[in-house]
Amino acid sequence: MENAVNSFDMWIACSIMVIAVVAQSAVFFRAGLKRARELNIPREKLIHGCRSAAITAIGPTLSSCIVLLALVAVIGAPSAWMRLNDIGAARTEIAVATMVESVIPAGSNPTVKLAYTQWAMGLNNMGWMLVALLLTPSMGTMLNKMNSNFNPKAVKMVMHGAALGLFANLLAGGTLGKAMPSWFAAGAAVFGIVFILKFFGKNQRLLELSLGIAMVIGMTVGAAYYYMTL
Amino acid sequence: MNSDFNSKIIRLGTITVSAAIAANFVPALWLWVRYGAIPTLGEIMTMWGMVTAAFGMSWLVQNLSYYGGLGSVGTYVSWVAGTAADIRMPGITMAHKVTGTEANTPEGDAIGAMAVSTTVFVSVTLISIFSIIGGTILPLLPETVKTAFKYIQPALFASVYASMFPKDLFAAVLTLAGSYAALVYLPTIGFPKAFLMLATVALGMAAGYISFRLQNRTAA
Numbered sequence: 001m002e003n004a005v006n007s008f009d010m011w012i013a014c015s016i017m018v019i020a021v022v023a024q025s026a027v028f029f030r031a032g033l034k035r036a037r038e039l040n041i042p043r044e045k046l047i048h049g050c051r052s053a054a055i056t057a058i059g060p061t062l063s064s065c066i067v068l069l070a071l072v073a074v075i076g077a078p079s080a081w082m083r084l085n086d087i088g089a090a091r092t093e094i095a096v097a098t099m100v101e102s103v104i105p106a107g108s109n110p111t112v113k114l115a116y117t118q119w120a121m122g123l124n125n126m127g128w129m130l131v132a133l134l135l136t137p138s139m140g141t142m143l144n145k146m147n148s149n150f151n152p153k154a155v156k157m158v159m160h161g162a163a164l165g166l167f168a169n170l171l172a173g174g175t176l177g178k179a180m181p182s183w184f185a186a187g188a189a190v191f192g193i194v195f196i197l198k199f200f201g202k203n204q205r206l207l208e209l210s211l212g213i214a215m216v217i218g219m220t221v222g223a224a225y226y227y228m229t230l
Numbered sequence: 231m232n233s234d235f236n237s238k239i240i241r242l243g244t245i246t247v248s249a250a251i252a253a254n255f256v257p258a259l260w261l262w263v264r265y266g267a268i269p270t271l272g273e274i275m276t277m278w279g280m281v282t283a284a285f286g287m288s289w290l291v292q293n294l295s296y297y298g299g300l301g302s303v304g305t306y307v308s309w310v311a312g313t314a315a316d317i318r319m320p321g322i323t324m325a326h327k328v329t330g331t332e333a334n335t336p337e338g339d340a341i342g343a344m345a346v347s348t349t350v351f352v353s354v355t356l357i358s359i360f361s362i363i364g365g366t367i368l369p370l371l372p373e374t375v376k377t378a379f380k381y382i383q384p385a386l387f388a389s390v391y392a393s394m395f396p397k398d399l400f401a402a403v404l405t406l407a408g409s410y411a412a413l414v415y416l417p418t419i420g421f422p423k424a425f426l427m428l429a430t431v432a433l434g435m436a437a438g439y440i441s442f443r444l445q446n447r448t449a450a
Contacts, residue, residue: 004265013260020253021311022354024246025347028303031242032343035235039336045329046344052328053321053345057352060316063382064353065360069368072361079257081361085354086254087312092285099280103273115267118258119274124281125254131289132309133247137240139294140302143334144233154442159334160394161401161438162298163323165431167391168409169295170315172430174384176413185381186388193389197396207328211320211389218385223378 004111005076014082021085052208059215064090075117083121087128096120180229185222192217235339236302243306250310287424295427298435299323301333303343311350316383320390321349327393400444401437408433 004010036046067090071080074097083093100120104113146155175182192214200206206213262268269277292314297305299319308314322333325345331338360367395402409430417423 001265001267004261004267009260009264010257013257016256017250017253018354018358020246020250021350024250024310025307025350027242027246028239028307028343029347031235031238032303032340032347035336035340036344039340041337041340046341049325049329049331049341049345050348053325053348054352056321056324057317057349058356059382060313060320060386061353061356063316063379064313065357065364066368066371066376066379068357068360068364072364077361081358082257084357084361085311086250087309089313089316095284096281099284100277103269103276103280111261111265112267115258115261115265116269116273116277118261119255119269120277120281122255122258123274123278124285126251127281127285127289128293128309129247129251129254131293132305133244133251135290135293136243136297136302136305139297139305140236140240144236147334151442154439156332156334157398157401157438157442158435159298159438160332160398161405161434161436161441162295162431163319163333163434164391164394164398164402164405164437165409165434166295166299166315166319166427167387167394168406168434169413169427169430171384171387171391171406172410172413174387176410178384181381182384186384189385189389190392193392194395197393204328208324211324211386211393214389214392215382215385218388219378219381222381222385223374226377226381227374 001109001111003109005114006078010076010078011081014078017082018085048204048208052211055208056211059212067091070094075114075121079114079118079121087125088121092124093121096124179226181222181226184225185218187218188221189214189218235336239302239306239343243302247306247310291424291427295431298431299333300346301339301342303339304346307346307350311353313353316386317349317353318346320386321345323390323393398438398441401434401441404437404440405430405434408437 064084068080068084071084071090071093074094084090097117100116104116171186175186193210196206196210196213296314300308300314300322304318304322308318322342322345325341326332326338329341331341333342412429412433413426416426416429
């Protein structure tokens with residue numbers, strides 16, 4: 001059996017999902033733009049919003065690219081490219097690939113191993129997407145009903161609280177039980193963003209870059225502390 | 231969200247996510263058709279059981295927990311393109327911040343849809359570039375840079391959290407303190423780890439409501 005892991009046809013097969021990801025975003029971008037025009041939102045505002053989102057996305061994406069090589073070693077470049085672009089963090093995909101090793105028949109060639117791994121990853125990703133498919137309509141409808149039946153300001157503050165709870169969990173999880181550099185990274189990032197918002201909050205360009213700058217400050221301080229205490 | 235726009239989003243989301251579910255299996259099906267490589271039905275069901283046991287709770291909890299911050303468009307996009315916490319939510323949050331809009335408002339929904347889509351265009355572009363040249367570039371990165379990237383998550387989550395301070399500092403401080411306490415103490419009393427995210431989200435919602443009541447009392 002030919003080794004399909006890094007074959008040209010695997011690149012083609014894997015590109016279908018990447019195309020689906022990009023196409024979905026193009027569809028929603030267009031829907032958002034159409035709605036923005038209906039609401040007469042100035043073009044400048046849209047550009048600022050998209051630019052800040054783009055800049056914000058760069059750092060974390062580069063971070064996941066660093067894990068790329070580890071994933072390539074496990075499932076080959078085409079599948080790694082596909083799986084990093086779809087649902088499932090690199091560490092989850094590596095975990096699924098490891099989990100499925102017990103199911104793969106002993107002595108299987110790389111193509112067979114890849115087939116088993118692709119099925120396992122596909123099934124896991126399907127779980128995420130199915131739940132989103134089934135739950136999102138009712139969550140949106142529930143939110144509309146809440147806005148109709150309750151004080152909209154209260155609903156807004158409660159939903160903002162939900163976002164706070166989510167990020168507080170992620171922040172606490174990213175620092176609790178971790179070494180001091182992580183705490184320093186978090187603290188420095190907080191200082192960075194608070195400083196920028198307080199003194200440069202009216203500078204549109206800096207505001208767009210603020211999250212990226214704060215992240216770099218945090219990462220740099222974390223790494224500096226790590227090397228200082230080596 | 232305006233109900234017409236919401237209906238449109240649900241329709242688009244249903245179509246695109248359904249297409250993504252199918253596209254997700256194309257490589258596996260291709261390996262079967264072209265190379266004859268496929269697990270048995272029993273093995274597929276075994277793998278389904280394994281991933282459901284390992285991640286099933288996360289599918290449900292994370293979808294519910296993240297909805298408040300992502301909204302409908304963000305949810306549909308994030309659970310297809312992934313990295314909801316690291317890339318999509320921060321992108322939406324910062325887009326709202328620089329435009330002075332809020333989630334779950336007509337303007338905020340429109341800008342949020344464009345913002346989350348933009349993050350996908352960026353991430354796909356960068357990941358694609360690195361997939362092709364990463365094998366050459368990544369080993370050349372200085373060790374200090376690779377070390378710095380180890381701290382991106384606490385830095386990212388801390389800066390996103392702090393960016394939300396101006397909107398409701400009271401709720402932010404209360405939620406943060408409560409979340410740290412929850413993550414430290416709840417597991418010690420047997421609270422399932424799978425539900426900790428839901429617990430802190432509920433805590434945040436309660437903090438938001440308390441803040442609303444306090445503001446109303448002050449205004450009255």
